[in-house]
Amino acid sequence: MNLEYAGSENLVVNTDTPPGSKPIVCPTPIIKADRLSYLIWDEVDLNKQEAFLLDFGMKTHQKDQQSLYMRSYGDEPYVYYARQAKKSAFRGLGVSVNSRKDLERLAKKTDKQIEKIQHPGGGEVVRLIDPTGLEVEVCFGIKKVDPIHTRRDALPVNTPNHHPRVNIGQRESLAPSPVLKIGHCVLGSNEIEKTIEWYMTHLGLLATDVLCLEDGSPIIAFLRMDRGGEIADHHTIVIGKGGGEGYMHSAYEVVDVDAVAQGQQYLKMKKRKHYWGMGRHLLGSQVFDYWHDTNGREFEHYTDGDVFTSDRKTEYYPMDPGNIYAWGDDIPASMFKPNTKQVLNIIRGLFKGQFSISWLKKAKKSTSRSPRPWL
Numbered sequence: 001m002n003l004e005y006a007g008s009e010n011l012v013v014n015t016d017t018p019p020g021s022k023p024i025v026c027p028t029p030i031i032k033a034d035r036l037s038y039l040i041w042d043e044v045d046l047n048k049q050e051a052f053l054l055d056f057g058m059k060t061h062q063k064d065q066q067s068l069y070m071r072s073y074g075d076e077p078y079v080y081y082a083r084q085a086k087k088s089a090f091r092g093l094g095v096s097v098n099s100r101k102d103l104e105r106l107a108k109k110t111d112k113q114i115e116k117i118q119h120p121g122g123g124e125v126v127r128l129i130d131p132t133g134l135e136v137e138v139c140f141g142i143k144k145v146d147p148i149h150t151r152r153d154a155l156p157v158n159t160p161n162h163h164p165r166v167n168i169g170q171r172e173s174l175a176p177s178p179v180l181k182i183g184h185c186v187l188g189s190n191e192i193e194k195t196i197e198w199y200m201t202h203l204g205l206l207a208t209d210v211l212c213l214e215d216g217s218p219i220i221a222f223l224r225m226d227r228g229g230e231i232a233d234h235h236t237i238v239i240g241k242g243g244g245e246g247y248m249h250s251a252y253e254v255v256d257v258d259a260v261a262q263g264q265q266y267l268k269m270k271k272r273k274h275y276w277g278m279g280r281h282l283l284g285s286q287v288f289d290y291w292h293d294t295n296g297r298e299f300e301h302y303t304d305g306d307v308f309t310s311d312r313k314t315e316y317y318p319m320d321p322g323n324i325y326a327w328g329d330d331i332p333a334s335m336f337k338p339n340t341k342q343v344l345n346i347i348r349g350l351f352k353g354q355f356s357i358s359w360l361k362k363a364k365k366s367t368s369r370s371p372r373p374w375l
């Protein structure tokens with residue numbers, strides 16, 4: 001349970017109900033998904049959003065009046081898919097499996113059909129709806145594309161005793177930071193346990209780290225793909241309670257710290273709206289930088305994240321703003337302050353029995369602590 005971070009010595013944890021005293025129980029999964037492939041959006045203005053995503057480091061794969069497909073520099077045809085709509089909204093996500101047998105098994109167990117995908121690269125899909133109403137598309141056989149040439153190795157770094165660069169400078173051009181892959185998506189759910197269980201059952205996700213309230217119950221769960229002995233990112237789907245339902249943010253991997261920083265320079269030059277960073281997360285260790293898209297939704301650049309095999313056991317920690325980041329810019333004041341939409345969601349949740357006053361008090365107490373007590 002010990003997690004050392006700035007100010008953690010000031011944190012008093014309830015020893016009667018320590019984090020994890022209400023552990024997340026892993027149900028038997030139907031299948032094990034391999035990776036997150038794309039997010040699904042409704043967009044009012046496809047041109048505006050395309051311009052932001054180009055600045056953010058994606059490339060346009062296909063576009064017409066009704067749809068926009070943006071790709072990374074990797075081998076999947078799209079990491080972002082938007083349908084033209086009257087109102088912009090996050091609709092869901094697509095994951096991939098490595099075997100058609102997985103699709104067959106999932107279709108049988110969920111009483112769904114395997115459908116042909118009508119997007120670039122084709123393939124087949126089983127369409128599910130998660131407990132919060134999001135579309136979850138489980139895909140197989142989407143045709144890969146050729147990766148786009150870009151730098152894929154970290155820049156050589158001189159240290160006091162090691163100098164890989166002699167007579168050479170460290171200069172990157174002012175350009176969008178190439179997005180190499182979609183890394184994770186953070187979702188809000190008023191019924192966190194139910195939603196975690198759903199993702200574990202339908203996609204085979206494992207809990208890596210879980211932040212808990214003082215009664216030991218989960219408030220944010222970092223879930224990773226179960227890829228057996230192969231490595232998986234610290235988290236691919238994150239489920240949090242109290243910040244509203246649906247999309248919280250999504251994150252895209254770039255090659256190294258210089259790429260995160262250079263991407264920031266470029267986005268600032270383009271007058272895009274910066275949110276938080278740079279910094280390094282504690283759980284997952286990613287060096288991060290957060291931006292707002294044209295609709296005010298969070299998009300994150302990250303690099304140097306932790307990876308795990310399926311052997312790593314779940315760890316539980318107290319919810320505390322201090323353990324969100326190891327170093328970096330101070331957390332924006334809005335991070336744990338509910339906006340109007342989130343307040344309305346909490347009020348609705350109270351009527352539905354999804355929240356209790358005592359839960360809200362505990363959540364407020366844990367998220368109101370100063371992340372850095374000396375600030």
Ligand SMILES: [Fe+2]
Pocket residue numbers: 184186249250251300
């Ligand atoms: Fe993130």
